[in-house]
Amino acid sequence: MQIPYLSLQKITDRNSAEIHKAVSDVIDSGWYLQGKANKTFEENYARYIGTEYCIGTANGLDALSIILHAYKELGVLADGDEVIVPSNTYIASILAITQNNLVPVLVEPYITTYQIDENLIEAKITNKTKAIMIVHLYGRCAYTDKILNLCKKYKLKLIEDNAQAHGCMFNGKKTGSLGDAAGHSFYPGKNLGALGDGGCVTTNDSVLAEAVRSIANYGSSKKYVFKYKGQNSRLDEIQAAVLDVKLNYLDRDNEIRKQIAEQYISKIKNGKIILPQISVRDSNVFHVFPVRTENRDSLQKYLQEKGIGTLIHYPIPPHKQECYKEWNSLSFPISEKIHAQELSIPLNPALLQNEIDYIIEVLNEW
Numbered sequence: 001m002q003i004p005y006l007s008l009q010k011i012t013d014r015n016s017a018e019i020h021k022a023v024s025d026v027i028d029s030g031w032y033l034q035g036k037a038n039k040t041f042e043e044n045y046a047r048y049i050g051t052e053y054c055i056g057t058a059n060g061l062d063a064l065s066i067i068l069h070a071y072k073e074l075g076v077l078a079d080g081d082e083v084i085v086p087s088n089t090y091i092a093s094i095l096a097i098t099q100n101n102l103v104p105v106l107v108e109p110y111i112t113t114y115q116i117d118e119n120l121i122e123a124k125i126t127n128k129t130k131a132i133m134i135v136h137l138y139g140r141c142a143y144t145d146k147i148l149n150l151c152k153k154y155k156l157k158l159i160e161d162n163a164q165a166h167g168c169m170f171n172g173k174k175t176g177s178l179g180d181a182a183g184h185s186f187y188p189g190k191n192l193g194a195l196g197d198g199g200c201v202t203t204n205d206s207v208l209a210e211a212v213r214s215i216a217n218y219g220s221s222k223k224y225v226f227k228y229k230g231q232n233s234r235l236d237e238i239q240a241a242v243l244d245v246k247l248n249y250l251d252r253d254n255e256i257r258k259q260i261a262e263q264y265i266s267k268i269k270n271g272k273i274i275l276p277q278i279s280v281r282d283s284n285v286f287h288v289f290p291v292r293t294e295n296r297d298s299l300q301k302y303l304q305e306k307g308i309g310t311l312i313h314y315p316i317p318p319h320k321q322e323c324y325k326e327w328n329s330l331s332f333p334i335s336e337k338i339h340a341q342e343l344s345i346p347l348n349p350a351l352l353q354n355e356i357d358y359i360i361e362v363l364n365e366w
């Protein structure tokens with residue numbers, strides 16, 4: 001059996017007719033940017049997440065970066081201010097910070113949940129700290145009341161990187177509505193994925209929302225009048241129309257993801273493989289199913305030989321990347337362990353039961 005890590009063709013196929021119709025409606029409309037499809041999707045996604053505002057952007061990195069840029073324009077952040085961020089996140093969370101001349105302060109995650117360790121944050125807060133960026137990595141909620149209380153105590157902005165966690169909940173509220181602002185990515189492989197790049201910002205803050213919308217559109221306040229030195233980061237009408245179709249199936253797809261994860265957790269029994277645990281069912285939408293093992297590379301090779309595609313999220317931690325040379329000698333042992341041991345096995349709503357059974361069988365035989 002051949003099971004790729006993820007087949008986007010199979011994901012799209014399930015709603016192919018509706019997606020084709022949405023795309024051809026945009027083509028025939030003759031209106032390709034900042035039109036009806038954006039407006040409709042922004043309203044529907046804001047309602048889904050539970051925020052007042054949603055602003056489409058060209059991708060998830062821009063969404064995060066523009067939030068920080070907007071806070072700078074509004075006088076909330078200034079060059080050199082510090083933003084706390086988990087040390088094991090995807091590079092985009094950190095790039096958004098450094099792109100704005102802000103300083104990322106890396107905090108280690110829990111080895112059990114892979115989410116930022118709330119108990120390590122306070123010691124890293126200085127008089128330059130102005131925000132905490134939590135990342136709902138792998139689709140699991142990183143928010144805790146303790147983090148919110150730290151934000152209140154030290155007057156910090158709470159920013160969520162919700163790129164991997166569309167539909168994830170904390171106490172009945174969606175991630176993306178828990179802090180001051182959130183960046184979302186609609187990269188094709190995400191739980192809610194476009195047919196190309198896309199992203200958005202959600203927030204309840206009307207002043208921030210207006211600044212974000214302006215910065216994403218050249219900093220324009222009205223046509224040919226520029227209030228900020230902005231950028232061009234708009235969500236295409238075609239992508240907005242596709243996302244609006246797929247949003248209708250997001251909860252169904254997340255439910256399928258959870259049921260597959262539950263099968264993996266109950267049926268994979270191999271002492272050499274550490275599985276993720278579900279604490280609260282609503283608080284994990286399993287963007288990836290991360291397992292850990294001391295012989296990660298040999299497990300990956302074995303699965304490859306058995307026809308099962310896997311990915312590593314991620315092979316090199318941010319502080320060991322060449323682009324952040326200044327951090328290369330720092331030590332973040334928990335992140336380093338995760339990066340050395342993590343392997344993501346296929347988990348997506350197009351997987352068939354016989355494929356799930358085969359993956360379980362092969363992992364148990366290893």
Ligand SMILES: *Cc1c(COP(=O)(O)O)cnc(C)c1O
Nearest residue numbers: 059060061090092093163185187
């Ligand atoms: C995908 C991702 C992003 C960036 O999204 P793009 O749309 O690819 O720019 C940011 N943060 C995390 C955690 C991601 O997984």
